[in-house]
Amino acid sequence: MKGKCAIWFIFMLLCMLFLAACSGDGGAKTDKAEEESGGASEEGTKGEKEATANEEQVLVFGRGGDSVSLDFASVSDGESLRVTENIYESLLDYDKESFEVVPGLAHDWEVSDDGLRYTFFLEEGVTFHDGTPFNAEAVKVNFERWADPEHTYAFADEGYAYPLYGSMFGGYKGDEAHNIKEINIVNDYEVEFVLNAPQGPFLQNMAMSYFAMTSPTALEKYGSTINENPVGTGPFKFVSWSKNDQIVLEKNANYHKEGLPKLDQIIFEVIPENSARLIALRSGEVDIIDGINPDDAASIESEEGLDLYVRGENNIGFLGMNVEKEPLNDKLVRQAINYAVDTDAIVEALYAGYATTAANLIPPNYLGYNDELEPYAHDVEQAKELLAEAGYADGFEMDLWVMPVSRPYMPDPETVAEIVQSNLQEIGITTNIVREEWAPYLEKTGKGEQDLYLLGWSGSNGDPDYFFDSLLHGDSIGGENRSFFQNDEVDKLIDQAGAEIDQDKRAALYKQVQTILHEEVPGVNIVHSTPLVAAKNKVKNFIPHPSTSDPLEEVEIATE
Incomplete structure (x- = not known):
């Protein structure tokens, strides 16, 4: 009946010469x-x-x-940022087609010779959607609410947290590694950030959507419901x-x-x-x-x-492993899973040439990419030998959590899960598929309820620190480090790279990180896609x- 109605409707439009309006x-x-x-x-x-x-x-x-939320700094999912990108603005911005830093709410900036002081000169005459003036005080309020869990607008008692702030700026107020020492209001349209140590990607971070400006008046008015009542510039x-x-x-x-x-x-x-x-x-x-x-x-x-x-190409799609859970706490088991999963087959079957098989966590065009490392080969016999060496010759059973949504790095997670499940069955590992809605999926994997899980990461600032620090630094456990992976040497190298201004030295440090991760394998790097x-x-x-x-x-x- 619907088809007949549609035909009749189109016919009438043609007769009335209003086809252009259809x-x-x-x-x-x-x-x-x-x-x-x-x-x-x-x-x-x-x-x-x-x-x-x-x-x-x-x-x-x-x-x-x-x-998940329209309070951008409290979440990391791309679907939240897709919306908030158009409601809010940060002090700096990115070029339309790249991660080159350009002016945002700050029309200019200066950096001291020692790399410890950043002064931002703000646009004048800008107002938030509720009429509140944008000024240096608003900048300070926003950064202090992310940095200080005790701040009135942190809403920690309502379950809010700001994991990306902690990752990008070394922690929170009171933490030894927290890198923003102080924020000084020079005048209404000039604000100074003083750092404890130089930070290579500081300007890149300041342009991120996570660190955009919310109206202080709206924070006062809406409180913890700001996540459903966004007010930006x-x-x-x-x-x-x-x-x-x-x-x-x-x-x-x-x-x-x-x-x-x-x-x-x-x-x-x-x-x-x-x-x-x-x-x-x-x-x-x-x-x-x-x-x-x-x-x-x-x-x-x-x-x-x-x-x-x-x-x-700016992402990674991966099979994560909760390394706190047995038997995934055994490196040999993790290596066996890497040999078992046929990543080439996944890329060939599902991406139609719009992707490359991933050897490392960061995409090939990123600073410090280690091109000496190759993806794990699909080798069932090697996988079985490693399982036997770890004491699991007869295999075992575990859960495999599957994203309920298509993501840029994995447009068809269900089929990826089926391939992974079949691959693991070949070496005696039985996987039970677990499905959750998107918000609970992120919440529960963040708490560590999963064994294996499918997920990924899209770069938000064009810098390798955003991948390594967010996903695999020990301090990010409880945030984006859903593998619960902690390696003191990796943490030290990531910290050194983040504090290094010399880009060649940073690149060398990140290459060392990738070499260790290739051995420790807290997950299976599957794909870098071009969405x-x-x-x-x-x-x-x-x-x-x-x-x-x-x-x-x-x-x-x-x-x-």
């Missing part, structure tokens, strides 16, 4: 609207959306999972959040960059299945999607009306950023 909306979105409205007609819902599209610049972004203002459905943003009419943003509204819509997202794009329900199955790339590229975008994005060709000025958090202030919808 955007092709329908399918899953219309069904959902009918269900939630108690039976609104397909034609009525579609007509309302088309009228809105004609009157306003509205972009619908289809994505695989919901945000960015090009778009928060409107609403329907969990596991959509987040709506609207144009910030008082944005400090003249002529921007060009869109009136952005709708981030959750469509979990990759194939369903592509159908929604083709039908006109959404305008842009990520999480493309690589096998669909060729057809998208050749399809009239669609554009295919390829992000830069795909597809959009209707009416979407203009979209530039996919390698971080996967795309600024959308310059995007617009072409009108016919």
Whole structure:
């Protein structure tokens, strides 16, 4: 019946010569609207959306999972940052297509000769979405709430934590390694950061989305519910959040960059299945999607009306191991699993040429990449020998946790899990698949409930420190170090590299880290992907950023 209605509707539009107004909306979105409205007609819902599209610049972004929180510094998932990137701004920013540091809320900066003092000169006349002036005091409030668990706006009693702050700046207030000694307000538009020791990636870190500015007034007003009431200085203002459905943003009419943003509204819509997202794009329900199955790339590229975008290689997809749990606490068992998992087969089967097999945690284009190391070969006999040497000749049973969402580094985690499960069965390891919703998945793996788990990491600042310090430093256990891996030598090398200003020396230190990790193997490095994005060709000025958090202030919808 629905098909007949759609044909009749199109016929009527043709007869009335209004074909140009038809955007092709329908399918899953219309069904959902009918269900939630108690039976609104397909034609009525579609007509309302088309009228809105004609009157306003509205972009619908289809994505695989919901945000975990809109308090950006308290989370690390890409789906949260995808949204907050467009609500908030940091003191510094990145170039549109790379991680080159450019001005943000600070239009300029100075660094002392000893590398211990950074002075930022702030843009004047900028206001938060609630009208609160942006100034040096706001900068200090934001950084102090992340640094001090006792701060009024840290909301530690409500379970908030800021793991990426701890990773990027050496810990928290009171910690010996915490590197931000003090923050001094020089005047309303000048703020000075004093460090305890030089820090190689300090400016890179200051441009990260995790360290953007929230309105102090909003922190006072909303308290711990700031995660659902974001107030920044960015090009778009928060409107609403329907969990596991959509987040709506609207144009910030008082944005400090003249002529921007060009869109009136952005709708981030959750469509979990990759194939369903592509159908929604083709039908006109959404305008842009990520999480493309690589096998669909060729057809998208050749399809009239669609554009295919390829992000830069900037991630790692891996099989993590909780090394605190037996028998994964035995290095021989971990090495056996590395030999058992056929990473080449996974990359060949699932990425259609848009990926490379990973030898190291960091991508090949990163500072300090160790190109002398090779991925573990798929060698079943070697894996069995190592298991026998470890005392597990008859194998064992354990859980394998699988992400419920498509991610840029792993668009099809279910199939990856099936391949891993089959590979491990060959050497006598039986795995039980465990599935959780996205937020509980991150929470529970952070607490260490898992044995094996699939996950990954996309670079947010273009620096190797973000990978090594966040994922495998002992101080990051309880945060992003879900492998619970701790190695004193690795920690020391990471700390030395983070404090080193000379980039050649930093590179040498990171190469040493990778050599140790190749032996200790706290996980199986599977893949570095070049993620795909597809959009209707009416979407203009979209530039996919390698971080996967795309600024959308310059995007617009072409009108016919």
